[in-house]
Amino acid sequence: MKKLLEKLVASIFTVSGLLTSIVILLIVGFLFSEGAGLFRNRIIDPGYVLAVNKSNPVRELSPEQIKAIFDSDLVDWAEVGGDSGPIVPFRLEDADRYFSEAQLGPNYEHAGRLIAELIERTPGIVAFVPGQMLPPDAEIAFIEDRTISFSEIFAGKEWFPTATPSPLFGIVPLVTGTLWVSFFAILFAFPFGIGVSVYLSEIASERTRQLLRPVIELLNGIPSVVYGFFGLVVIVPLLQRVFGLPVGESGLAGSIVLAIMALPTIIAVAEDAMHNCPRAMREASLALGATQWQTIYRVVIPYSISGIASGVVLGIGRAVGETMAVLMVTGNAAVIPTSILEPLRTIPATIAAELGEAPAGGAHYESLFLLGIVLFFITLAINLGVEAISSKSRS
Amino acid sequence: MEHFIPYPARQGFRKRWSQRAAFLLFRLFSLVVAATLVIILGFIVWKGAGAISWEFLTEAPSNGMTSGGIFPALVGTLLLMLGSALVAFPLGIMSGIYMNEYATRGWLVRFIRIMTNNLAGIPSIVFGLFGMALFVQYLGFGDSILAGSLTLGLLSLPLVIRTTEEALKDIPDAYREGSLALGASKLQTIRKVILPMGMPRIVTGLILSLGRVSGETAPILFTCAAYFFPQLPSSIFDPCMALPYHLYVISTSGTDLEAQQPLAYGTALVLVAIILLVNLLANALRRYFQHKVKMK
Numbered sequence: 001m002k003k004l005l006e007k008l009v010a011s012i013f014t015v016s017g018l019l020t021s022i023v024i025l026l027i028v029g030f031l032f033s034e035g036a037g038l039f040r041n042r043i044i045d046p047g048y049v050l051a052v053n054k055s056n057p058v059r060e061l062s063p064e065q066i067k068a069i070f071d072s073d074l075v076d077w078a079e080v081g082g083d084s085g086p087i088v089p090f091r092l093e094d095a096d097r098y099f100s101e102a103q104l105g106p107n108y109e110h111a112g113r114l115i116a117e118l119i120e121r122t123p124g125i126v127a128f129v130p131g132q133m134l135p136p137d138a139e140i141a142f143i144e145d146r147t148i149s150f151s152e153i154f155a156g157k158e159w160f161p162t163a164t165p166s167p168l169f170g171i172v173p174l175v176t177g178t179l180w181v182s183f184f185a186i187l188f189a190f191p192f193g194i195g196v197s198v199y200l201s202e203i204a205s206e207r208t209r210q211l212l213r214p215v216i217e218l219l220n221g222i223p224s225v226v227y228g229f230f231g232l233v234v235i236v237p238l239l240q241r242v243f244g245l246p247v248g249e250s251g252l253a254g255s256i257v258l259a260i261m262a263l264p265t266i267i268a269v270a271e272d273a274m275h276n277c278p279r280a281m282r283e284a285s286l287a288l289g290a291t292q293w294q295t296i297y298r299v300v301i302p303y304s305i306s307g308i309a310s311g312v313v314l315g316i317g318r319a320v321g322e323t324m325a326v327l328m329v330t331g332n333a334a335v336i337p338t339s340i341l342e343p344l345r346t347i348p349a350t351i352a353a354e355l356g357e358a359p360a361g362g363a364h365y366e367s368l369f370l371l372g373i374v375l376f377f378i379t380l381a382i383n384l385g386v387e388a389i390s391s392k393s394r395s
Numbered sequence: 396m397e398h399f400i401p402y403p404a405r406q407g408f409r410k411r412w413s414q415r416a417a418f419l420l421f422r423l424f425s426l427v428v429a430a431t432l433v434i435i436l437g438f439i440v441w442k443g444a445g446a447i448s449w450e451f452l453t454e455a456p457s458n459g460m461t462s463g464g465i466f467p468a469l470v471g472t473l474l475l476m477l478g479s480a481l482v483a484f485p486l487g488i489m490s491g492i493y494m495n496e497y498a499t500r501g502w503l504v505r506f507i508r509i510m511t512n513n514l515a516g517i518p519s520i521v522f523g524l525f526g527m528a529l530f531v532q533y534l535g536f537g538d539s540i541l542a543g544s545l546t547l548g549l550l551s552l553p554l555v556i557r558t559t560e561e562a563l564k565d566i567p568d569a570y571r572e573g574s575l576a577l578g579a580s581k582l583q584t585i586r587k588v589i590l591p592m593g594m595p596r597i598v599t600g601l602i603l604s605l606g607r608v609s610g611e612t613a614p615i616l617f618t619c620a621a622y623f624f625p626q627l628p629s630s631i632f633d634p635c636m637a638l639p640y641h642l643y644v645i646s647t648s649g650t651d652l653e654a655q656q657p658l659a660y661g662t663a664l665v666l667v668a669i670i671l672l673v674n675l676l677a678n679a680l681r682r683y684f685q686h687k688v689k690m691k
Contacts, residue, residue: 017493021510030528195424223610293414321518323613383516
């Protein structure tokens, strides 16, 4: 009986030991099952077609071209491989401009036939209308609809998930935004992180250490939304004034806040590594006549370099995944950043800002899960990198 | 005149000054970092203190969140802390015990440890996505305290595991062997010897993990947090307001940002106060237990 209980408890402990692995598997599974659906979506909104005149040779358009056409950024068919001539974009809402209410009839009864005729007689038209609306015998051609391709997402330079007729899910601006803001954050945090950890581990007296440690712990404990709030009411207006920016919400504001948030991680890991440098090595260096500073940068830092690297990489991980603070201070413009003083948008901020408005199961919803997958793998790579660094130093 | 100074002395001079300069720089950096904390905390306390009153803590927001208090958000945050603790503490402690007491060295332990570290590194927003997909949609809990607690619980799991593991690792093997030699079973050893000895440090870690949960926003955005839900939740299937989300909402959107500003400062202050309290408590406990162990 007692033996049985022991066995039972042991197996329960074993299962709970595997729990984190199970959770990670579940996370991967659910993110993929929701996110992979994006590749099954078609480039044109479901239920709709893009109809063109029979004489128009163009049958294929990329989502980016479709968006440009309907934004009137693309105005000539020659630009998309057709015969030169003006592009006339047509949406269902435009029907009122072309036809009178009497012509359209009650409930838009005649709209389908009228639009079909319009397409038949306008060579440059491209009409975005529900497929069922057009009469089947109309002499018109259609732009080919296909599923969203891999490269349109991973190499796409525009993120307009709610655009019609063709939403754009290019994640390049979000990925570059994330890396850009994290890069600057680490750039700011690195000297401070190393400086403070050297100070804590090598220079400070026990009393200063007792004072400084809780400070670092508290910096780590402050919620990201409080950092975001502080950034919003202090750093953003300050930057706006100092740099004379039109808006203070910028990559720089995000980087500063992220630098403060990444500091405790860097300090904790780097200090720990320096602290573990054997006393004998320090004493040998000092005995050879080296000063304390020479000992630090010739002996302690080289000895603990892998720990320092782990700390910095973990700091990058923290910066890449940070959501709320970045969401609140970076201005969230989904453009590929060219300057740190411009607003930009990161992957986590995009998910947080848009998931609430994306209907469950739709392409937009799935695209946000895909972003989650990308984020997951970025941080996974970072963690495995840290693992590799620290296991290398152990051996 | 320069060549009159003997070479070693000149080098000594340079050595001394480079050390002084470097140390001064490091001291300065540390001062800046400490000052950053003081500025952030000081600013929030200074601006937020005016908003804090008994009414602020005990009333629901009113007038489109431009007046009133934060009571429902405060209660919601406490409920979420409790709920996540119920999820993470038992599971995390068991997992930590397994890692330290049962698992023999080998690839499995290494694998589990890597997985735990990976889980700790996953951004909180990914937990939010996962919680939404699994708890809210797939299991059909809807936006609820239950879904939020489960998500937050999983988020704090690695922290609890690591805390437990580290606390148990420091207990000398002699105690385990002594207990086993007296005829106690493994389970008895864990219950009567290992856990009581590790408890102080485990508890300290648990309190700190509660502090972390109280400030998390991203995981509850889509699993639990309500924009405005002034009545108190009546069951675990109700959504609730939460302090961090409330702060986000009233500082970035709303009808009258100007009027919301003092409320936002007040909310930030309450959040910071919770974190301060948690950290002080953990530090005090740490010191108390250290003292006690020394006495023994």
